[in-house]
Amino acid sequence: MKTGVVNYEAGNLHSVLNALRFLQEKPVLINRPEQLKQVDRLILPGVGSFGAAIQALKSRQLFSPIQTWLGNNRPYLGICLGLQLLFSGSRESPDIPGFDYFPGLLQRFQVRRVPQIGWNQVWWQKACPLTPEPDNPQFFYFLHSYYIPPEKNRADWVLGLTAYGDISYPTVIQSGNIWGVQFHPEKSGPLGLKLLNNWLEGAGGSNVNQKNNSLPGR
Numbered sequence: 001m002k003t004g005v006v007n008y009e010a011g012n013l014h015s016v017l018n019a020l021r022f023l024q025e026k027p028v029l030i031n032r033p034e035q036l037k038q039v040d041r042l043i044l045p046g047v048g049s050f051g052a053a054i055q056a057l058k059s060r061q062l063f064s065p066i067q068t069w070l071g072n073n074r075p076y077l078g079i080c081l082g083l084q085l086l087f088s089g090s091r092e093s094p095d096i097p098g099f100d101y102f103p104g105l106l107q108r109f110q111v112r113r114v115p116q117i118g119w120n121q122v123w124w125q126k127a128c129p130l131t132p133e134p135d136n137p138q139f140f141y142f143l144h145s146y147y148i149p150p151e152k153n154r155a156d157w158v159l160g161l162t163a164y165g166d167i168s169y170p171t172v173i174q175s176g177n178i179w180g181v182q183f184h185p186e187k188s189g190p191l192g193l194k195l196l197n198n199w200l201e202g203a204g205g206s207n208v209n210q211k212n213n214s215l216p217g218r
Contacts, residue, residue: 003200004030004039006066006082008046008056012184016045016079019186023197033065041200042069045186046081047143050106051093053081063099070101075177077199080144083173083180092146101178102157106146111165115145122160122171122183129202130159130172130179130195140183140192147182148173179203 005016005027020027020043028039036042044066046053057063070076070086078086085098090106109116120142124134131138142162148170153161160172162182171182179199185192 001040002028002038004028004036004042006030006042006044006062008053008060008062012045012047012080012186015186016043019193019196023193023200025200030062031060033061036065036069041075042066043077043079044082044085045079048081049092050081050084050090050098050146051096053085054093054096054098067099070099070178073176073178075203076179078180080182080184083182084146086178086180087148090146102173104149104152107149108146109164109167111167116142116164118142120162120164122162124160126159128159128174130198138191140185140188142183144182
């Protein structure tokens with residue numbers, strides 16, 4: 001299977017590419033919509049503004065094709081901003097809709113230092129292809145100012161939670177073949193590389209666990 005990495009001038013693009021190459025992948029850099037035909041699974045990385053990312057995808061004519069990709073339940077992994085773009089929108093750019101695959105409006109942290117920068121814990125809520133035998137908690141590297149509201153904590157598509165200040169919020173999500181992680185596996189050392197490799201071998205492959213394969217409710 002071929003892996004595509006979407007290029008929309010995201011800050012961590014090269015880190016993701018380097019991590020995939022370390023894992024013996026030969027990723028295809030997706031700059032144009034027709035290149036999506038060359039790949040079987042898609043990674044959307046990102047560091048930056050919600051609105052600017054959406055505008056960059058639209059300027060490259062990638063927004064609608066990726067939305068169709070998601071609607072067809074094709075293997076997808078959103079990293080950091082790539083997770084956030086899956087939602088209806090963000091208070092960072094209130095007039096700019098996201099992919100609207102998952103329901104909800106991202107909120108800005110009001111506690112501690114913003115953005116959250118550094119290592120934090122993920123508490124896995126269940127076993128999944130990313131972590132078949134979850135060992136709670138696990139530490140990953142974070143860099144973000146906006147988060148999925150805690151009201152979604154009990155949604156059936158939430159696999160992992162993280163606490164920042166007095167807020168516990170979703171940081172690993174999945175519905176069918178669509179996955180998102182708020183942290184940066186490519187910057188999280190051996191554990192992050194293992195998680196990324198698990199996605200490549202399981203969740204991002206044809207043998208994906210289909211237990212939760214329905215579209216999330218709007």
